[in-house]
Amino acid sequence: MFAKLIAYFLMALGVLFILKPDMMKKRLHKKAYKKARYYIFALALFLGSAFVKIGFAYHGIIPKIIMILGVIAIVKGLFLLKAKAYEHLMDFISSKPLWVFRLFALSYILTGLLILFGIK
Numbered sequence: 379m380f381a382k383l384i385a386y387f388l389m390a391l392g393v394l395f396i397l398k399p400d401m402m403k404k405r406l407h408k409k410a411y412k413k414a415r416y417y418i419f420a421l422a423l424f425l426g427s428a429f430v431k432i433g434f435a436y437h438g439i440i441p442k443i444i445m446i447l448g449v450i451a452i453v454k455g456l457f458l459l460k461a462k463a464y465e466h467l468m469d470f471i472s473s474k475p476l477w478v479f480r481l482f483a484l485s486y487i488l489t490g491l492l493i494l495f496g497i498k
Contacts, residue, residue, distance in 0.1 A: 381432045384425070385493035392486030399479035403472060422455025432493060440496030447489065 395402045426448040433445020471478075 380428070381435070381493055384428050384432075385490040387490075388486045388493070389490035392483045392488075392490065395483035395486065396480050399476045399483065402479045402482065403476065419455045422451045426451030426455060429493075432496070436496060438496065440492060444489075444493055444496055 429444050429448025429451060431448075433441045433448060435441070
């Protein structure tokens, strides 16, 4: 049940960001690096640990792929804890055109679908 909630949440975020990619871009332009860095760190650790839990809870190849995505999210969260790395990453991403943000949103939807099909 928890896995389905995460999947639906990711897909809803993906649809929202596909419809309004400028909203995602505006969020990255905010210069509240210190506070946002901790929120992103917490989100990456939460989603990463949830993906790892999903990978262990279900059998098959798709849940194992989800588990690998979780490990990557945890490692990414640890790297974002450094201030310089976070600032460079946010500056790099925020300078991209809107179609790149739509691709990010599509990856949210695909990750949600991967979770839904992986837990059946």
